[in-house]
Amino acid sequence: MTSHEEQTPSLTRALGRVNIVGIAIALLISSAGLLAYQALSLRAALLADARLQAAMVSANITASLMFHDDQTTREILRPLSNVPYVKSVAVFNAQGSVHARYARAGISAPEANEAALASNFAPEHFSLKDIFVAYPVIQGGEVLGTVVLVASTEGMVRELWQYAGFLLAACICALCVSSIVTSRMKARVVKAERELEYLARTDPLTDLPNRRAFYDELAARLLPWGGGWTHVTLVLVDLDNFKTVNDTLGHGAGDELLRSVASALRDAVRPTDVVSRIGGDEFAVLAVDDADRAGSRSTAERITNVLARPFELHGGSVPVTASVGFSRFPDDATDVASLVSSADLALYAAKSGGKNVAVEFRPQMTKEAQRRAWLERELRGAIECEALELAYQPQFDCQTGQLVGVEALARWTHSSEGSISPAEFIPIAENSDLIVTLGRWVMRRACHDAAQWNANASNAASVSVNVSARQLRQPGFQHDVLEALKDSGLPPGMLELELTESLLMANMSVAVNVMRQLRAHGIRLSIDDFGTGYSSLSYLQSFPLNQIKIDRGFVKALPHAGQPIVTAIISMAHSFGLTVVAEGVEYPAQLAWLSEAGCDVVQGFLTGRPMSFAGIAEAMRESDGAAVVSESG
Structure with missing residues (x-):
């Protein structure tokens, strides 16, 4: 077969690529959501811990702040060095001046507005910047000062990076697994597509093109760009008394006969010709190398002679003959329908004329068909x-x-x-x-x-x-x-x-x-x-x-x-x-x-x-x- 079989981008392959992209997008969105949730969770936990530490400092420095004992306050603040996320802690008196301050090594002196930044107790918007927590120091209902704790988000960011790396690794693994599964499924679908295409266009008994494939090929050959063939001969073949073989020897013998006839037809024609089974005991041959009517007649008679011999079926010899009718393009027809109709009229004449004969189409046959x-x-x-x-x-x-x-x-x-x-x-x-x-x-x-x-x-x-x-x-x-x-x-x-x-x-x-x-x-x-x-x-x-x-x-x-x-x-x-x-x-x-x-x-x-x-x-x-x-x- 020719142009009909040209390779085009497979729908299955395209769908496979779309599926992979869809999975990747879904994993990306899911990972982004999980990462955002993890960030919110980690920041909420860090904020809660920072507030707890600020509250503990506030409870322990009440007396030292009351008596302005900044040395004692610094002693109280020193153990905070064991808390990794605490970046600095500043204690302000009621007048807003720094009473005492702890800062991790490498942290600069407190800014003048540190207390003002921490004095806002409204909930903060999400940010990966350091967290400022302010907690009041109260004694007998009187505010003695404020504890300002700065919590570093470095640890939280590291955890987020690790989590992001884990999600990335998980996504890559999922994509690999999906790709493997999709590839295998695609291979199976492609195989199923090929089998369906084979069944749709091939006669499974004889392995010849079926009616649909044959007429598609015939239509393609008759187009001006269908291969450059200037003359095409359509030969229709009908086995004589095939039903008798089925009834007397069984359907198994009938199937064996059809396979033998298909093989004989393939051997009888040229490599450029197309042989097809278009019905129960009907075959068609598309010959493209017959330059004139004599060549078409020779092809039809060769087919008739090849089939006019005994075939070995189930250990016995069964005589078989065939009625053959043929027409030529463009001599007898200008399109597929008229070419098929002309060959069919010739086949009718062959069967009516005693069978086992090849008959060519004649214009008179159309008038006879109209009369019938x-x-x-x-x-x-x-x-x-x-x-x-x-x-x-x-x-x-x-x-x-x-x-x-x-x-x-x-x-x-x-x-x-x-x-x-x-x-x-x-x-x-x-x-x-x-x-x-x-x-x-x-x-x-x-x-x-x-x-x-x-x-x-x-x-x-x-x-x-x-x-x-x-x-x-x-x-x-x-x-x-x-x-x-x-x-x-x-x-x-x-x-x-x-x-x-x-x-x-x-x-x-x-x-x-x-x-x-x-x-x-x-x-x-x-x-x-x-x-x-x-x-x-x-x-x-x-x-x-x-x-x-x-x-x-x-x-x-x-x-x-x-x-x-x-x-x-x-x-x-x-x-x-x-x-x-x-x-x-x-x-x-x-x-x-x-x-x-x-x-x-x-x-x-x-x-x-x-x-x-x-x-x-x-x-x-x-x-x-x-x-x-x-x-x-």
Whole structure:
């Protein structure tokens, strides 16, 4: 990946720095507060001690001051030298003259205003300067003088410096610890961020960029400054029948297949190309070195060929193919949305065209997509208004010529478009939710018509209704079938549901469960287009079937080719107790060969084209006791 991965200042790192600064500021403020509190406490204690010492001096010098005995007063003051914070003590008489004075060594003589400074008994503002304390000398209620004590704050300042040093050391330790803890937490957060970024932009199963990362990269490559690429090829890859691998071999095998496909794709493209997993079994390749359309086509075909091989899964070899669609920038599109849309249309064409093929985008595909969207809207309205009709193609017993059943076929005549082929509107319905509504309507209408034409017939004819994969997955499917039978009055044995092999294989667990429940009610079940899918004996004995229909592709080659395959299918079906219907019978020689080979029922233009309800009712009357004619109008 390119520009999206450029390094920018990490939000986590920025938050880490902010946290450290915040912690430092908090410690600074706390330390300043503690230091101020300590200073106030120390000064208050020093002031209290100084006052106590002044009071003791005042009590001891009353007599000497009264008799003007300054020698005795000095003797009394001398022990104050043992009190470290006492800087000086001066005793003033009532007239304000110095009676006696003690001063620590190095202290100058008292100033003239010393007594005046100490005479103010109002509380002092906080200061680190020396403390002056004045205490009166009183005898018999008469003030004899004043004791002025000067307390030095040097010791208090030393303690404050020591305390400040302790706080600084504690703060440094706290910051170091916080830095270490924050660093470790930041490392964990950064790791978590990287993991989240990895999960947000990477498919964990294949280790490829995911959809978001891929389209971000695609958008960046299409910008003028996105790397200087003048041509970009977008290749979309969809694995064919991936769900079958999951259902038959388990999800573990499916995951292993996806990892193998991812590895094969990385090996198939150039180092400058980007491979991504954008969905369950969908991959995308961004090729930037294809100078022309031929180069893009070569890249897409190389991818198709690389994936068209068996992969080893759980000790077994599983064949895998892929449908591939691609578009080019700026040939097919001018922005990301249109480029993706064009590649998606090409992929749709690849899947619709038989899969295992690479298809390039053509402008005509846009018109076809618009027509499909229009047809889907019109079909939805037609179903809601019951504007569709059913045609019924008869099925005849090979040996007796009796009409034994019909296949219900949906027909749509549009008000302006005229007749629209089922080959066009049925796939549109199957790719949307319309197939469920359409299938429910066909079921009810077919059961109703069959009940009517069987009411007056001497030989009843069953009706076959095709079932789509979406219908089978619907929780209410069984209820819809039983309700259609109940409302119409048609016996369950006269309804046959046709399911394709691919449908059964793609939904084995669901299919078997639903089929057994339907069989328990007497409803017949048939595999349509047998021979075009897996055709495994183990699956035939797993499904509760009544009948198989040989695909018209095998019948078409008869009687000149394909006899061994058809003979094997008939023999195998009979060994399982199943009846065989051959569809697509168009020539008398095909009918003769099938009758000789033991086929039970035939269906095709030779024996009867699809017809209306009235036509089937008439055909039933004509077929009573009649043989199959060799050719029908």
